[in-house]
Amino acid sequence: MCERCVEDAARRTSFARRHVLQFAAVAAAGLAVAPLAPEANAKGPPPKPENVVSPDAALDRLVQGNARYVGGLTKRHDFKHEREPLTQGQNPFAGVLSCADSRIAPELCFDTARGDLFVCRVAGNFANDDIVASFEYAVAVLNTPLIMVLGHDACGAVDAAIKSIKDGTTLPGHLPSLVAALGPSVKAVQDQGGDMLANAIRDNVVRNVEKLRTAAPILKANADDKKIRVVGAIYRLQTGRVDLVS
Numbered sequence: 001m002c003e004r005c006v007e008d009a010a011r012r013t014s015f016a017r018r019h020v021l022q023f024a025a026v027a028a029a030g031l032a033v034a035p036l037a038p039e040a041n042a043k044g045p046p047p048k049p050e051n052v053v054s055p056d057a058a059l060d061r062l063v064q065g066n067a068r069y070v071g072g073l074t075k076r077h078d079f080k081h082e083r084e085p086l087t088q089g090q091n092p093f094a095g096v097l098s099c100a101d102s103r104i105a106p107e108l109c110f111d112t113a114r115g116d117l118f119v120c121r122v123a124g125n126f127a128n129d130d131i132v133a134s135f136e137y138a139v140a141v142l143n144t145p146l147i148m149v150l151g152h153d154a155c156g157a158v159d160a161a162i163k164s165i166k167d168g169t170t171l172p173g174h175l176p177s178l179v180a181a182l183g184p185s186v187k188a189v190q191d192q193g194g195d196m197l198a199n200a201i202r203d204n205v206v207r208n209v210e211k212l213r214t215a216a217p218i219l220k221a222n223a224d225d226k227k228i229r230v231v232g233a234i235y236r237l238q239t240g241r242v243d244l245v246s
């Protein structure tokens with residue numbers, strides 16, 4: 001067995017052990033654990049061994065990928081040849097909660113390929129129960145070590161929430177549900193002075209980082225044990241740079 005094979009075998013063993021331990025932790029928390037999906041990597045090696053990394057290494061990969069994107073030096077991705085291994089499962093190295101805004105594309109701005117990011121998107125990038133559940137799946141089943149809440153400059157959803165709350169108007173259709181979700185950030189910054197939209201965007205990121213980090217039992221237990229990190233960042237429309245804020 002060559003050195004590379006030994007290294008890969010060790011990585012696979014560690015991945016399998018971690019998977020079992022994480023489910024033991026979930027079971028200990030009192031949850032009935034059932035197989036969630038065939039792609040849960042319960043058997044066999046992860047399809048992307050290079051994605052089995054620590055939370056800090058995962059964040060570093062996002063930072064490095066964003067630097068390539070900002071500099072116009074993104075990699076040429078081999079989408080064709082990575083299809084086959086990804087039919088066997090997935091082990092994304094980071095989860096991203098992003099706005100639905102068409103100008104924000106996590107896979108592009110971090111220069112990542114398929115199978116690398118577990119992305120949840122909703123206008124205003126806030127974590128409701130469905131989003132929390134989605135990241136619980138990523139962490140408990142797919143062993144994703146990092147979650148990033150990614151806000152962005154000039155967010156239309158946050159701006160609409162500010163206007164609705166300031167003017168006391170009710171938006172049409174289902175839009176009031178966005179206003180309700182973003183309302184706490186709008187109210188938190190309304191007496192701060194300065195750029196209210198920028199302040200609310202930042203507050204919303206920080207607030208949702210905290211919400212995900214403390215979402216019991218799964219995310220909180222993994223964050224407390226330092227098996228995952230939850231961080232916040234803002235995408236700058238002008239430069240494409242992603243600035244960490246929490």
Ligand SMILES: [Zn+2]
Pocket residue numbers: 099100101123124125152154155156157158
């Ligand atoms: Zn937005």
